[in-house]
Amino acid sequence: MRETVAMQAIRVTVWGENVHEQKHELVRTIYPTGMHRCIADGLSESDEFLTRTATLQEPEHGLSEQMLADTDVLTWWGHAAHGQVEDAVVERVQKRVWEGMGLIVLHSGHYSKIFKRLMGTACSLRWREAGEKERLWVCNPGHPIAQGIGDCFELPNTEMYGEPFAIPTPDEQVFISWFQGGEVFRSGCTWKRGNGKIFYFRPGHESYPIFHHPMVKLVLKNACRWARPEGSQWIDRCPNIPIGEAPEPLAKQGPSIHQPGEEGLR
Ligand code: ZN
Numbered sequence: 001m002r003e004t005v006a007m008q009a010i011r012v013t014v015w016g017e018n019v020h021e022q023k024h025e026l027v028r029t030i031y032p033t034g035m036h037r038c039i040a041d042g043l044s045e046s047d048e049f050l051t052r053t054a055t056l057q058e059p060e061h062g063l064s065e066q067m068l069a070d071t072d073v074l075t076w077w078g079h080a081a082h083g084q085v086e087d088a089v090v091e092r093v094q095k096r097v098w099e100g101m102g103l104i105v106l107h108s109g110h111y112s113k114i115f116k117r118l119m120g121t122a123c124s125l126r127w128r129e130a131g132e133k134e135r136l137w138v139c140n141p142g143h144p145i146a147q148g149i150g151d152c153f154e155l156p157n158t159e160m161y162g163e164p165f166a167i168p169t170p171d172e173q174v175f176i177s178w179f180q181g182g183e184v185f186r187s188g189c190t191w192k193r194g195n196g197k198i199f200y201f202r203p204g205h206e207s208y209p210i211f212h213h214p215m216v217k218l219v220l221k222n223a224c225r226w227a228r229p230e231g232s233q234w235i236d237r238c239p240n241i242p243i244g245e246a247p248e249p250l251a252k253q254g255p256s257i258h259q260p261g262e263e264g265l266r
Contacts, residue, residue: 009050010228013071014040015063017078018055020206027206035077035204035211039106042217043224056081061089068092073102073224076109077204090114098194098235102227104220107204110165115200118193119167125185126162132180134158134203136187136215144226145174145188145199145219153215159205161185167200177202188219194235197227 016036020027031038040051054062056078068074074093078085090113097103097118105115110123134155138146162183168191175188187202201219203210210216243250 010048010224011070011072012040012043012049012051012075012224013063013067013073014043014051014053014075015061015077016053016055017081018057019080024206030207030209031211035206038211039075039077039220042211043221045217046221049221049224056084061085063089063093065092068096068101071096071101072229073104073227075104075106075220075224076112076114077106078112079108079206082112085113087113090117094118094193095235097196097198098233100195100229100232102196102224102229103198104223104227105198105200107202107210110161110167110200118198119191121168122166124166125164126160126183128160128162128181128183129205129207130160130181131157131208132160134160134180134187135178136175136203137178138174139176140172140174143172143174145190145222147222148218149215155203155208155210155213155216157208158203158210159208161187161202170200174199175202195229195231195233199223199227 014036016034018034018036021031021034036053036055040053043049043051054067093114094117103114105112109115110125116123135152136155137152138149140146160179160181160183162179162185165186167189170186170189170191172190173186173188174190177185177187179185185202189200191198201223203216243252
């Protein structure tokens with residue numbers, strides 16, 4: 001049985017900006033091997049996942065064509081260096097999402113180039129760093145990402161994110177957060193872009209041990225399982241079907257400004 005599971009492992013690439021861990025002793029204390037390593041270790045508690053990590057500092061940010069081709073689900077944590085992510089890599093990740101790769105965007109990744117591009121909106125929000133309590137309510141108990149969570153769970157110390165969160169209306173809402181200071185936030189949202197599933201998950205501020213929390217680890221396992229590709233679709237193709245090759249016999253009628261041989265131009 002274990003061999004069967006291993007053969008079908010979900011290949012997850014955990015991408016980390018890896019800047020705070022280098023600059024701030026506090027963050028290094030919580031995440032001695034980096035947030036990305038902690039997230040990958042959490043997933044590796046289950047043999048369903050085959051994890052690797054990639055960081056901003058690697059050539060092509062560790063996200064070459066081949067690496068992305070071998071990735072079923074990509075998780076993204078960034079904050080201080082969104083602008084340093086090369087546009088060509090962002091383009092490449094977007095293309096893979098359209099093809100069917102899952103994407104899990106974490107916390108301050110709401111302002112990443114890839115998330116803003118896929119959402120098409122500002123993705124702005126309110127925030128406060130006061131170490132306050134966050135209560136994450138499950139508002140979609142039948143959703144695969146909410147399995148095993150119960151009604152809600154609490155994180156004792158978090159950075160607050162508050163509405164309005166400038167995102168397109170999510171396809172599905174999985175979590176809504178309440179904060180000790182009174183604000184609320186759509187903290188677990190899903191979308192589809194092309195054939196790819198996207199999940200935004202709010203927790204993950206670098207100065208608290210969020211990615212060590214068992215419920216956060218469970219949500220990320222559920223999310224990676226949910227976001228794995230289900231088939232693929234071709235993208236960036238717009239084939240012309242000549243009249244003579246229509247599935248049913250067809251005679252041309254009405255005017256056209258296209259010249260013969262130009263039908264493929266759109
Ligand atoms: Zn933060």
